[in-house]
Amino acid sequence: MSATESPAAPVRIGYEKASVVTLAGEPGVLAMFGFGQVLPDVDDPRVLRVGLEPVQPNGLIEVWRSANAVTCGRADDLRWSTDGEHLFFAIEVDEAAHDGITGAAEHAYHRINTFVAASATPFVLRLWNYLDAINLGDGDTERYRLFCDGRARGMRGIAQSRYPAASAIGRQDGRRVLQVYGLAARLPGTPMENPRQLSAWRYPRQYGPTSPTFARAMLVGPTQLLISGTAAVVGHASKHHEDIVAQVDETLANLESLLQHTGAVSSHLDAGSCLKVYLRDPSDAALVERTLRAHVPDLGDLLLLAGDICRAELLVEIDGAHTLIA
Numbered sequence: 097m098s099a100t101e102s103p104a105a106p107v108r109i110g111y112e113k114a115s116v117v118t119l120a121g122e123p124g125v126l127a128m129f130g131f132g133q134v135l136p137d138v139d140d141p142r143v144l145r146v147g148l149e150p151v152q153p154n155g156l157i158e159v160w161r162s163a164n165a166v167t168c169g170r171a172d173d174l175r176w177s178t179d180g181e182h183l184f185f186a187i188e189v190d191e192a193a194h195d196g197i198t199g200a201a202e203h204a205y206h207r208i209n210t211f212v213a214a215s216a217t218p219f220v221l222r223l224w225n226y227l228d229a230i231n232l233g234d235g236d237t238e239r240y241r242l243f244c245d246g247r248a249r250g251m252r253g254i255a256q257s258r259y260p261a262a263s264a265i266g267r268q269d270g271r272r273v274l275q276v277y278g279l280a281a282r283l284p285g286t287p288m289e290n291p292r293q294l295s296a297w298r299y300p301r302q303y304g305p306t307s308p309t310f311a312r313a314m315l316v317g318p319t320q321l322l323i324s325g326t327a328a329v330v331g332h333a334s335k336h337h338e339d340i341v342a343q344v345d346e347t348l349a350n351l352e353s354l355l356q357h358t359g360a361v362s363s364h365l366d367a368g369s370c371l372k373v374y375l376r377d378p379s380d381a382a383l384v385e386r387t388l389r390a391h392v393p394d395l396g397d398l399l400l401l402a403g404d405i406c407r408a409e410l411l412v413e414i415d416g417a418h419t420l421i422a
């Protein structure tokens with residue numbers, strides 16, 4: 097990269113009411129995600145059906161758009177697309193074929209890291225992990241903890257504190273298939289931590305033998321912040337057990353702290369924020385949306401999804417992308 101080369105425009109992430117068949121024919125579409133809904137059977141590596149049910153089926157498709165031409169393909173059990181600057185990748189791993197969730201996670205991460213490292217876009221910016229029954233099992237046999245074990249094995253060799261931003265959410269669909277997808281780029285992003293929260297890779301032993309490996313957010317170029325799953329965790333402790341509104345308030349305080357720490361001109365979420373809200377109990381949706389919109393009046397489309405959080409006492413988690421005004 098020459099000193100004068102300006103960073104590529106970030107991938108535009110948004111929710112659109114559109115059909116994947118139409119979208120697939122448009123130029124510059126890097127990836128399309130349908131949540132819960134049955135998608136038309138299109139043979140396109142860029143289309144992923146995520147098994148999290150929207151609280152109110154709204155036909156929204158998450159679309160990642162680039163200004164440049166996109167190519168796509170498959171490599172064994174992994175699929176990908178790229179515009180030369182960015183890489184979308186996705187893998188779905190049958191747990192039974194890998195001796196359970198630990199082996200499935202190790203396989204997924206080994207495949208992703210090998211593929212991405214050999215590509216022209218070797219820097220992983222953001223990862224999403226969706227697995228069934230995330231809180232099943234007691235103590236260190238909880239499936240989330242087993243997932244963390246396998247992920248860490250598959251991520252060996254990646255330097256601490258250079259972890260990507262991430263989310264890990266429980267599906268409620270009974271399909272024991274691990275879904276992992278993400279975004280990588282030709283240039284590295286800047287991992288960000290949150291002063292209100294202990295870095296996840298430093299969590300104490302009480303949360304499991306293998307700490308989660310993610311940054312609180314990834315700053316991409318000067319204007320895009322990819323925000324990891326954020327919940328009512330302060331320091332390392334879960335706050336406000338059983339109180340959904342207090343958890344939303346604490347989560348918003350965490351998000352504002354993160355934006356402030358990132359150097360955002362405004363530390364508030366706004367119309368330039370594209371958020372997903374994961375709810376353990378979908379009947380909390382109306383209350384949670386009202387609470388969020390009271391704090392963030394100009395918030396755009398939201399995707400409210402039924403999903404379990406990786407600690408049993410947490411009821412809600414929020415992730416998304418936010419545009420910082422440079």
Ligand code: 3EB
Nearest residue numbers: 262263264308310324325329
């Ligand atoms: C937390 O703050 C909530 O294991 O990849 C958030 C984001 C959480 C990512 C992960 C877990 C993960 O610890 C849980």
